[in-house]
Amino acid sequence: MAKEMIFNxxxxxxxxxxxxxxxxxNLYIERTVEKSIAGNIYIGKVVRxxxxxxxxxxxxxLDRAAFLHVSDTFHDFSELELLMTDEEMTxxxxxxxxxxxxxxxxxxxxxxxxxxxxxxxxxxxxxxxxTKGARITTYISLPGRKLVLMPTVQxxxxxxxxxxxxxxxxxxxxxxxxxxxxxxxxxxxxxxGKSEEELKGDVGYLTRVWDTIKNQREHVGAPxxxxxxxxxxxxxxxxxxxxxxxxxxxxxxxxxxxVIEFMKTYIPNVAYNMKLYEEEQPIFDxxxxxxxxxxxxxxxxxxxxxxxxxxxxxxxxxxxxVNTGKYVGKRNLEETxxxxxxxxxxxxxxxxxxxxxxxxxxxxFIDMESEINRERVxxxxxxxxxxxxxKTKIQKISELGLIEMTRQRKGKSLQKVMCEPCPCCEGLGVxxxxxxxxxxxxxxxxxxxxxxxxxxxxxxxxxxxxDRLLQDEKNTIxxxxxxxxxxxxxxxDNNLYPEYYQILPLQ
Numbered sequence: 472m473a474k475e476m477i478f479n480x481x482x483x484x485x486x487x488x489x490x491x492x493x494x495x496x497n498l499y500i501e502r503t504v505e506k507s508i509a510g511n512i513y514i515g516k517v518v519r520x521x522x523x524x525x526x527x528x529x530x531x532x533l534d535r536a537a538f539l540h541v542s543d544t545f546h547d548f549s550e551l552e553l554l555m556t557d558e559e560m561t562x563x564x565x566x567x568x569x570x571x572x573x574x575x576x577x578x579x580x581x582x583x584x585x586x587x588x589x590x591x592x593x594x595x596x597x598x599x600x601x602t603k604g605a606r607i608t609t610y611i612s613l614p615g616r617k618l619v620l621m622p623t624v625q626x627x628x629x630x631x632x633x634x635x636x637x638x639x640x641x642x643x644x645x646x647x648x649x650x651x652x653x654x655x656x657x658x659x660x661x662x663x664g665k666s667e668e669e670l671k672g673d674v675g676y677l678t679r680v681w682d683t684i685k686n687q688r689e690h691v692g693a694p695x696x697x698x699x700x701x702x703x704x705x706x707x708x709x710x711x712x713x714x715x716x717x718x719x720x721x722x723x724x725x726x727x728x729x730v731i732e733f734m735k736t737y738i739p740n741v742a743y744n745m746k747l748y749e750e751e752q753p754i755f756d757x758x759x760x761x762x763x764x765x766x767x768x769x770x771x772x773x774x775x776x777x778x779x780x781x782x783x784x785x786x787x788x789x790x791x792x793v794n795t796g797k798y799v800g801k802r803n804l805e806e807t808x809x810x811x812x813x814x815x816x817x818x819x820x821x822x823x824x825x826x827x828x829x830x831x832x833x834x835x836f837i838d839m840e841s842e843i844n845r846e847r848v849x850x851x852x853x854x855x856x857x858x859x860x861x862k863t864k865i866q867k868i869s870e871l872g873l874i875e876m877t878r879q880r881k882g883k884s885l886q887k888v889m890c891e892p893c894p895c896c897e898g899l900g901v902x903x904x905x906x907x908x909x910x911x912x913x914x915x916x917x918x919x920x921x922x923x924x925x926x927x928x929x930x931x932x933x934x935x936x937x938d939r940l941l942q943d944e945k946n947t948i949x950x951x952x953x954x955x956x957x958x959x960x961x962x963x964d965n966n967l968y969p970e971y972y973q974i975l976p977l978q
Contacts, residue, residue, distance in 0.1 A: 474716045478704060479755050480723035487707045488760045495763035497711075498825060500888050501703040508533075509598050509882065510700035512611060512684060516693040517589045525581045528604070529593060532694035535604035539593065541581040543608035590693045598882055601786065611684075613677050616709055616737045617662040617670055618646075620677035626655035633663050649674045654681075661713065676737075705733050712738070720758075722748040767825050767885055774818060778811040782822060783900075784886055788831035791819055795837065805844065808837045812848045820855030829861070829880030838872040849874065895968045903970050905939045908932075909947075912940070915974055916951055916959070925976035927958040933969045937961050 475490040482503065489497040501507055513531035520527045527544075528536035585591065597606035613620045627646050629639045645667045646656045651674070662670060684698045691697050701709060704726050712719070721727040727747045734743060748754045755761045766772065773779045777797030783790045793815040795807060819834060834852075839845050845868045852874065856863050862879040869875075882888075892898030903911075912930060932940065940948060940961050952959050960977065967973075 474713070475718045475720065475758075476707065476711065476716055477754060477758055477760065478707075478719075478721040478723070478726060479753070480704065480721065480726045485703050485726075486755065487703065487711075488755065488758070489711060490758070490760075493759070495760055495767075495825065496821075498760075498764065498767070498885060499703065499707060500885075507598065507700075507703065507882065508605070509595050510614070511696060512592065512594045512698035513537075513607075514688060514691050514693045514695050514697055515591055515593050515607070517585050517587055517591060520582055520585055520587060522580065522582050527581055527585045529591060529607060530694045531593065531605070531607065532696065533599065533605060535599060537593070537595075537605040537607040538603070539585075539591075539607050539609070541579065541584065543596065543606075543610065544579075544581070544584050592688060592697070597880065600880070600883065611681075612657075613680055614659070614709065615673040615677050617659055617665055618673040618677065619657040619659060620651075620674070620681065621655035621657065622653075622681045624655045625650075625653060626657075628655070628657040630658055630660045630662070632660040633658070635663075638663055645670055651678055654678075672737075704730060708733055709737070712743075714743075716743065718744045718746065720746045720748050720754065722754040763825075764885075764889075767822070768889060772818060772822060774811070774814045776811060776814055778815065780815050780819060780822070782826070782828075784828065784884060788833060789828050791832065791834045793819075793834070793836050805840055808839055809841075809844045809847070812836045812839065812844075813851055816848050816852040817855050820852060820859070823856075823878060824859050824861075826885045827881065828884050829878050832876045832878060834874040834876070836868060836872045836874065895970060902968075905936050905969070906943075908936050908970060908972065909939055909944050912936075912972055912974070913944075913947060913951065916955065925957070927960060927977040928955075929960045929962055929975045929977050931962050931964045931967065931973040931975065933967045933971070934963050934965060935969055936972065937963045 473490075473492050475493070477488045477490065479486040479488075484500065484502045487499040488495055515529040515531040515537065517527050518530045518536055525541040527539045529539050531537050591609060592611070593607040593609055594611050595605050596608045599605045609623065610621065611623050613622070627643060627650060629642050629646075633639055633642070642658045642662060646658060649667070649671055650656050656674070658670075680698075687697050700706065704721075708730055719730070721730060724747060727745070731745065734745070748757075750757060753761075755764075770782050771779055772782065773796070777795075779794055779796045781792040781794070783792075793812060795811050815836065822828075823832065836848060839848070849865075849868050853865055856865065856876075859878070861881055863876060865876040866874060893900075896902045912932070916928065916930075930940070948959055948961070964973075
């Protein structure tokens with residue numbers, strides 16, 4: 472499978488596209504005005520402790536106080552280590568242990584650990600989203616290319632993506648020997664097959680970073696920033712580059728040189744195809760990526776068969792609806808529905824990943840009579856979501872044809888990054904009809920009857936509403952003039968949104 476990483480860099484925005492067989496699979500965007508702060512380390516000051524929530528709010532210098540739960544402050548890692556090491560556990564046992572880990576009663580109370588005014592070193596685990604402040608943790612983790620250093624816990628872990636037991640045992644032995652005293656290490660997926668010498672280089676680099684952070688901590692007052700993670704370009708190379716990447720293409724010489732230097736330092740002795748794009752045509756246009764982005768912002772996605780899916784993101788959840796559309800099938804209704812649902816399951820998995828949709832997701836597949844067909848559709852969705860790096864939990868299709876699933880939130884969705892609520896509909900997705908606006912104006916004019924002493928009333932409206940008032944509702948205007956004993960003047964204001972109007976007295 473041909474993989475490519477395409478960088479579009481400008482002074483105001485960096486966009487990174489990951490392609491598979493020339494098809495956009497992931498898109499990452501970071502803008503200068505809203506740079507990512509995930510992974511940054513701060514010295515914060517506790518401003519409020521909430522025993523009832525077993526949490527605290529910590530001022531780290533952002534607009535809103537950050538949220539620190541007791542589970543991110545004190546915990547026993549002995550059970551969590553089972554999830555990362557080479558213990559032979561069934562999938563059910565892993566799920567049960569994860570559920571226990573995240574829901575267990577903490578051994579300590581938040582009020583026993585933190586006091587108001589206390590200074591604490593924390594790391595951003597989740598960025599602020601909507602009205603919520605950042606989620607922070609005291610468990611610092613410093614990701615390298617192959618390893619993650621955890622300076623605050625003594626823990627050895629191996630990525631669960633590494634499934635070969637012999638390799639897991641080998642890596643665990645190496646990490647035991649490399650682990651600095653009092654620190655923990657996790658082997659990332661790319662560490663598979665790497666030598667001890669290669670992994671040792673990561674440990675050396677990460678321990679130097681931690682020493683710098685500790686030194687900086689002594690010179691920064693609370694609240695203050697102590698450490699910033701890599702910029703998005705180098706972060707993408709660290710986290711997403713794999714040795715099967717056929718091409719890396721960058722349209723900025725400055726970023727190109729940064730990446731070259733990064734590769735020489737952290738991924739030496741690896742042959743890679745790095746290109747500086749200098750053509751006049753914008754790089755995303757040349758690779759056909761702009762069209763894919765445009766489609767990813769539409770709420771309707773057409774399937775090759777003629778069916779389509781509707782994707783609606785809300786504050787609480789994302790709803791996805793499947794429809795047969797133009798597809799009429801060849802044999803019978805059940806087969807037509809099955810084929811549409813199977814195709815939709817693959818497309819939905821792709822769209823969720825591309826759009827970075829997180830939280831609760833409800834998928835309304837077309838109802839199927841056959842239980843076997845339901846299992847096929849569920850299995851297809853499960854298989855396709857298996858390629859997603861974000862953690863997901865998927866429930867089987869219900870009697871109503873619904874699938875309930877959750878996907879780990881990792882930053883804003885593509886829609887929230889690139890779009891904002893419509894000023895006309897204020898995010899509703901619809902606006903009031905012209906007739907509704909006219910009737911609202913009539914009711915408002917009747918209210919003017921008692922309080923308005925002027926003999927002429929001016930109604931400022933959008934051109935479309937003005938047409939309706941002067942044509943379809945002409946008789947109603949004349950009747951109101953007689954009832955009110957006033958002259959009503961309709962004036963057009965091209966700057967008004969269709970739903971907005973003004974009623975002004977004229978002498």
